Amino acid sequence: MAAHADVKLAAAAFCADLKQECDALTQTLGQPNADRTAVLTRLSIALKSLTEATVFLPAYDQRACAAMLKTISDQLTTAAPARAKFTFASRKAKSSTPAAGPPESAQPLAEQRLPPPQALPPAALAPRPTARQICSNRNCYIAPPPVPISSAESSTSSDVEVADLTRCVVSLLDLHVGALHLKNLDRCVLVVGPIAGSVLVESCRNCVFVICCRQLRIHNSVGLAIPLHIASHPIIEDCSALRFGLYPRAALADFASVERFEAARIDPNPGASAHKTVEDFCWLKRGQSPNWVLMSSDDEHACGTEAMALATSSVVDEQALMDSLDALVARFSVA
Amino acid sequence: MGLLTVLKKLKQKEKEIRILILGLDNAGKTTILKRINGEDISTISPTLGFNIKTLDYNGYKLNIWDVGGQKSIRSYWRNYFEQTDGLVWVVDSADRPDRFADCKAELHSLLTEERLAGASLLIFANKQDLPGALSSEEIAKLLDLKAIQTHHWQIVGCSAVTGDNLLTGMDWVVTDISKRIYMLD
Numbered sequence: 017m018a019a020h021a022d023v024k025l026a027a028a029a030f031c032a033d034l035k036q037e038c039d040a041l042t043q044t045l046g047q048p049n050a051d052r053t054a055v056l057t058r059l060s061i062a063l064k065s066l067t068e069a070t071v072f073l074p075a076y077d078q079r080a081c082a083a084m085l086k087t088i089s090d091q092l093t094t095a096a097p098a099r100a101k102f103t104f105a106s107r108k109a110k111s112s113t114p115a116a117g118p119p120e121s122a123q124p125l126a127e128q129r130l131p132p133p134q135a136l137p138p139a140a141l142a143p144r145p146t147a148r149q150i151c152s153n154r155n156c157y158i159a160p161p162p163v164p165i166s167s168a169e170s171s172t173s174s175d176v177e178v179a180d181l182t183r184c185v186v187s188l189l190d191l192h193v194g195a196l197h198l199k200n201l202d203r204c205v206l207v208v209g210p211i212a213g214s215v216l217v218e219s220c221r222n223c224v225f226v227i228c229c230r231q232l233r234i235h236n237s238v239g240l241a242i243p244l245h246i247a248s249h250p251i252i253e254d255c256s257a258l259r260f261g262l263y264p265r266a267a268l269a270d271f272a273s274v275e276r277f278e279a280a281r282i283d284p285n286p287g288a289s290a291h292k293t294v295e296d297f298c299w300l301k302r303g304q305s306p307n308w309v310l311m312s313s314d315d316e317h318a319c320g321t322e323a324m325a326l327a328t329s330s331v332v333d334e335q336a337l338m339d340s341l342d343a344l345v346a347r348f349s350v351a
Numbered sequence: 352m353g354l355l356t357v358l359k360k361l362k363q364k365e366k367e368i369r370i371l372i373l374g375l376d377n378a379g380k381t382t383i384l385k386r387i388n389g390e391d392i393s394t395i396s397p398t399l400g401f402n403i404k405t406l407d408y409n410g411y412k413l414n415i416w417d418v419g420g421q422k423s424i425r426s427y428w429r430n431y432f433e434q435t436d437g438l439v440w441v442v443d444s445a446d447r448p449d450r451f452a453d454c455k456a457e458l459h460s461l462l463t464e465e466r467l468a469g470a471s472l473l474i475f476a477n478k479q480d481l482p483g484a485l486s487s488e489e490i491a492k493l494l495d496l497k498a499i500q501t502h503h504w505q506i507v508g509c510s511a512v513t514g515d516n517l518l519t520g521m522d523w524v525v526t527d528i529s530k531r532i533y534m535l536d
């Protein structure tokens with residue numbers, strides 16, 4: 017009986033302490049120039065003490081305490097990019113302008129490609145028969161042929177790995193991609209339609225990626241321009257000189273149709289894209305991370321449509337293609 | 352009656368189980384948690400911090416903690432070890448080949464943690480719906496699970512997107528834990 021009272025007392029004291037710490041953290045986070053890393057550390061300590069207290073804390077108190085800590089954690093996560101506040105109205109206004117121009121040409125886009133598809137036979141390199149790999153190439157145009165949608169595969173889409181390319185234009189528009197890994201790409205332009213899962217970018221530099229996906233995780237990369245439609249917050253880790261903008265919907269009408277958005281279970285409404293709420297895991301301090309910016313609306317439009325034009329280009333001359341690639345990269349993605 | 356006995360009794364009465372979900376970034380931890388809890392999984396962002404859910408499961412109250420796996424925040428994992436009854440290690444079965452080495456190293460280093468010593472270990476070989484996914488047998492080999500002598504473990508192939516086998520895995524871990532802490536008292 018006496019022990020029971022002790023437990024109750026201990027629980028009450030614990031909750032009071034935790035409440036006090038949470039209030040202090042909220043206050044700290046509210047201040048300009050708050051040291052967010054210090055808050056994260058204190059939050060972790062509080063969390064640890066809560067974990068230890070679960071032995072004697074009644075379930076209700078556990079939940080209440082966890083909820084308090086979760087609120088702080090959410091504030092930490094959301095407050096960082098919050099200073100760049102945009103309304104849906106301004107997004108809509110932007111996205112409606114690019115819609116004006118007519119498509120590049122009336123010819124079906126599929127027939128405009130440069131002839132030689134450079135995708136290496138998957139069996140030669142892929143550790144898994146069904147994953148697709150495109151790798152080790154330079155100075156070329158790469159467009160894997162469409163995957164026939166067999167009845168067996170119609171509901172799923174494969175994962176694709178693109179690695180070790182220098183100065184290449186890569187069009188994945190004809191593929192149904194489940195998850196996309198981009199690794200060691202240098203001065204490349206890559207365009208892809210809606211992806212149901214994640215895009216993981218690792219060690220890339222000076223590239224333009226036109227991406228539509230559920231999640232985007234960029235590591236250890238520098239000098240990327242990314243016109244983007246995304247269902248969650250893009251995150252970056254150990255990166256610099258990244259630029260984000262709107263996905264060029266109008267130019268991609270054929271490859272980013274409502275059906276393809278639906279197949280990837282991504283909300284096609286441009287206002288639903290979270291491409292402006294980038295989270296930098298290496299910048300927990302308050303204030304804009306110095307490692308990324310949003311492109312101006314002129315830039316995002318030009319970058320997206322020009323990359324798209326390049327990826328579906330009818331230019332047969334390799335040299336001309338490489339020249340356009342260099343120009344695009346120099347203009348939008350050099351750090 | 353000592354305090355410890357009382358505490359043990361209290362815990363027994365509520366039949367609480369604490370489960371910690373860890374794994375590399377992008378493995379699908381948050382998607383699994385939300386899927387089990389019947390929430391929307393279409394707009395999940397990578398986790399900076401943690402999520403916690405309490406659910407009633409076969410007469411037990413599960414406290415499930417899901418912690419972010421991005422490299423820069425893995426050092427915070429250890430703050431969540433205390434009192435863990437079950438560790439759920441989630442693997443992206445269709446991951447890039449070079450990430451499996453990382454995955455194996457992180458898992459084996461967790462298993463040397465004293466504070467996780469008593470925990471049952473469930474490995475979810477997630478994303479089995481992707482055609483490029485490795486089977487749970489292949490994952491077991493890549494992670495060298497056979498070498499694990501310190502923990503009860505089980506590997507289950509699953510998909511957070513289709514929901515396949517999530518409950519099979521949870522059943523195993525809850526049963527294994529409950530045998531240990533509630534029935535064999």
Ligand SMILES: Nc1nc2c(ncn2[C@@H]2O[C@H](COP(=O)(O)OP(=O)(O)OP(=O)(O)O)[C@@H](O)[C@H]2O)c(=O)[nH]1
Pocket residue numbers: 194212213214230231374375376377378379380381382383395396397398399418419420421441477478479480481509510511512513
């Ligand atoms: N195809 C498929 N995709 C999945 C599955 N589970 C998760 N995903 C996708 O994998 C990506 C990562 O999922 P999350 O749940 O955010 O991963 P996480 O392990 O919580 O990642 P961190 O929070 O960074 O540690 C998302 O794009 C999900 O849509 C699955 O079973 N199948």
Ligand SMILES: [Mg+2]
Pocket residue numbers: 380381382396397398417418419420
């Ligand atoms: Mg997560």
